[in-house]
Amino acid sequence: MINLVTPQVGSYETQVSAPGGLHIDTQAQDQHQEDYRLKSNSTFIEIIDEMKKSLNFVHKGLQGMPLMTFLAFEAVAWVMGSIEGIACEMDAIKLLRNMQEKGYVCHASGDKSQPFVNGFYLFSLNTNPRARLDAKYGGHLEAFQNDWVEVEFYSKNDEPSNIEFFNETMTQFAARQKFCEKLALKSFYKSVTLDVDLASRSDRKEWGHLKYQQFYDPSEAFELAIQWSVATGAIISDMVQMWARKAQGYGISLIPVPSDPFALPITKNSDPIRGPIFIELNTDCLLGEDSKGCSLFEEFPESSREQRLFLFREAIAYRFGFVNSTTDRSQQPSSAMFSTDHQYIHCTGNMFLLIPTQFQSQTGIQGFKGRSLNATEGNRKISEANNDNIFTRHLSETKPAYDHSETGFLWSWNFMISRKWKTTSNTGATGEIAFMDEMLADFRAFCRNDDQRLSKFWQECQDEHRKTQL
Numbered sequence: 001m002i003n004l005v006t007p008q009v010g011s012y013e014t015q016v017s018a019p020g021g022l023h024i025d026t027q028a029q030d031q032h033q034e035d036y037r038l039k040s041n042s043t044f045i046e047i048i049d050e051m052k053k054s055l056n057f058v059h060k061g062l063q064g065m066p067l068m069t070f071l072a073f074e075a076v077a078w079v080m081g082s083i084e085g086i087a088c089e090m091d092a093i094k095l096l097r098n099m100q101e102k103g104y105v106c107h108a109s110g111d112k113s114q115p116f117v118n119g120f121y122l123f124s125l126n127t128n129p130r131a132r133l134d135a136k137y138g139g140h141l142e143a144f145q146n147d148w149v150e151v152e153f154y155s156k157n158d159e160p161s162n163i164e165f166f167n168e169t170m171t172q173f174a175a176r177q178k179f180c181e182k183l184a185l186k187s188f189y190k191s192v193t194l195d196v197d198l199a200s201r202s203d204r205k206e207w208g209h210l211k212y213q214q215f216y217d218p219s220e221a222f223e224l225a226i227q228w229s230v231a232t233g234a235i236i237s238d239m240v241q242m243w244a245r246k247a248q249g250y251g252i253s254l255i256p257v258p259s260d261p262f263a264l265p266i267t268k269n270s271d272p273i274r275g276p277i278f279i280e281l282n283t284d285c286l287l288g289e290d291s292k293g294c295s296l297f298e299e300f301p302e303s304s305r306e307q308r309l310f311l312f313r314e315a316i317a318y319r320f321g322f323v324n325s326t327t328d329r330s331q332q333p334s335s336a337m338f339s340t341d342h343q344y345i346h347c348t349g350n351m352f353l354l355i356p357t358q359f360q361s362q363t364g365i366q367g368f369k370g371r372s373l374n375a376t377e378g379n380r381k382i383s384e385a386n387n388d389n390i391f392t393r394h395l396s397e398t399k400p401a402y403d404h405s406e407t408g409f410l411w412s413w414n415f416m417i418s419r420k421w422k423t424t425s426n427t428g429a430t431g432e433i434a435f436m437d438e439m440l441a442d443f444r445a446f447c448r449n450d451d452q453r454l455s456k457f458w459q460e461c462q463d464e465h466r467k468t469q470l
Contacts, residue, residue, distance in 0.1 A: 003221040003257050003325060003345055040085030040095075044104050047095075048125060050082060051075075058122075064136040065122065069108050072096075072121040073153060093118055103129025109144035110135030119152040119216065146193055149210070154217040165297070165311035166465040170304050173311065183215060189225070190214040196231045196239055206231040213326065220324040221345050225259075241424060248426045255349035255430070256416040261325075262343075262354055263412070276354065277440070280408040281313065285449040286458045309407060310342070313355050315461070317409070320443055321347045348429045349417060350436045354410040408447065411440060 038050055052068070055078050059069040079092040086092050097116045099105045100123075107114035108122035110133045116123060126133050137144045164172060194210040208228030216222055228236060244254040263274040283296045296312075297305045322344035342355040413436060422431035429435040446453050 003223055003255050003349070038083040040083060042083065044099055044102060047083070047099070048104060048127060051078070051125060054078070054082070059124075062122075065108055066110075066124040066133055066135045068125040068127075069122055070124070072116065072123055073118055075123070076118050089118065106133045106135075107141070107144075108135060109137040109141045110139040111137075111141035111144070112139075114141055117152045119150070121150045121152070122148065145190065149192055149212060150190070150214075151212065151216045152214060154215060163315075163461045163465040163468070165308040165315070166461065170307055173307055186214070188213065194226065194228075196228065197235050198239075201235060202232060206235060208236070217324070217326070220326050223326065241420070244421070244424045248424075251426075253347075253349060253426055253430070255345075255414070255425075256421065257345070257349070257352075257414055258416055261345075261352040261412050261414070262410055264410075274412070276410040276412045278408055279411055279444055279447050281316075281447045282449050282454065283309075283407055285452075285455055310355060312461075313407070313409065314342070316446070316457070317344050317353050317355070319457070320439075320446075322353050323347060325352070345414075346439070348427045348435075349425070350414055350430060350432075351439065352412045352414060354412070356408075356410055409443075411443070 038047060051070075055070055056074050057068050057070050059065040059067055062069065075096060076089060076092045079086055079095055080089065083092075083095070086095060093116065096105060100112075100116045103112075104126055105116060105123055106112060106126050108124050124133060124135070132139075164170075189211040190213075191209050191211045194208045196208050197206045206228075208226060208231050211225040211227065213223050226236065226240070240254070240256075247254040262276045264276065286296060287294060295302075295305050297308045300308060323346075325343045325345040344353040344355075345351075346353075417425075417431040419431070425431065445451075446457075449455055
């Protein structure tokens with residue numbers, strides 16, 4: 001399994017993670033905006049005539065594609081930059097869908113039932129809507145999807161801020177959770193047949209399958225999974241290494257990762273070698289003298305405190321250079337009784353982070369049981385970074401029990417990065433054991449509030465939130 005990660009410079013808390021998305025060169029479009037030739041009420045014929053002149057068509061480089069084939073996200077960017085009165089993504093998509101309804105735009109497979117979506121999708125202009133699109137696949141969408149990778153892009157109207165946990169309401173967070181639940185109802189992966197031996201090195205036919213996420217979010221890692229049974233391991237390895245080298249040219253890191261990064265000890269068959277490390281977050285230092293024994297977000301409604309605590313921990317993860325890593329829960333044995341929804345991978349690919357949550361019948365983010373109100377600071381001290389913080393295997397007939405009463409993170413290493421991967425990586429720290437150990441020590445020190453670093457971060461968040469309220 002492979003993750004695509006947008007690299008970042010820096011790895012410590014001084015580097016605040018700001019995941020980047022796709023960059024589209026809009027310089028020509030900006031110049032064109034000064035003298036719009038099209039209006040939002042222009043006819044489809046007028047729009048198509050302009051598209052023929054300036055839209056980027058890819059049919060010459062992609063064998064078997066109909067004439068005037070284009071990428072959906074490039075068409076959306078073209079409409080926003082070329083038509084006066086259309087400045088947002090949703091309006092551009094609406095216009096292109098209207099063109100599709102009238103027969104001027106069709107999926108490159110020739111199947112009219114495939115709706116227009118923004119992303120790496122292949123569509124074609126059809127200057128004669130009464131005639132059928134001259135497509136190689138003759139309208140067979142399934143055959144087309146078995147040969148070509150198509151990915152839909154997320155559409156985010158509101159970008160979450162690092163201080164969302166101080167907002168009076170949690171409407172932004174609730175909207176994101178609802179959107180994620182909606183996506184979870186759809187299939188996580190799409191699959192295409194993969195020709196693994198493009199150089200024809202083997203004397204026999206070799207092939208495999210490429211599974212990939214059907215949705216792309218620029219703020220998250222993108223997951224690919226290669227499956228094969230009729231292929232040579234050396235040829236597969238060379239192919240993936242070639243992908244990694246090409247990815248560097250686009251500012252992307254291609255990193256091998258295990259299918260279950262945390263290998264939580266759920267059953268007796270759990271990996272006996274790997275075990276995640278629990279890192280407790282010292283929230284006591286963030287409470288005032290008059291608030292000892294209270295919740296960290298005591299001034300907010302109790303129903304929202306768990307969500308706020310989750311968002312605070314997520315802000316810490318971003319501060320240390322971690323990005324979201326969306327995974328298919330059905331592929332991870334650890335998801336059977338322990339939520340793995342909130343996983344993160346470091347921008348170097350060296351380590352994984354999990355914010356523990358627990359499946360329960362209640363609504364909201366679970367797994368953040370509040371600390372006992374009568375607990376004393378003495379029995380809540382942060383344990384030193386020893387074996388007590390490592391999840392161990394329990395040889396019993398029952399499933400191992402977990403204590404979710406503490407607030408913190410699960411930390412795991414990515415030991416799939418070999419020396420060969422280190423040489424092809426575009427981040428100097430990828431695969432460096434010394435760097436990995438230093439990162440863990442630094443993250444632990446921050447969570448323990450060494451040198452008041454956690455307290456200072458808490459204060460910075462409060463100050464930033466006050467500025468937004470002015």
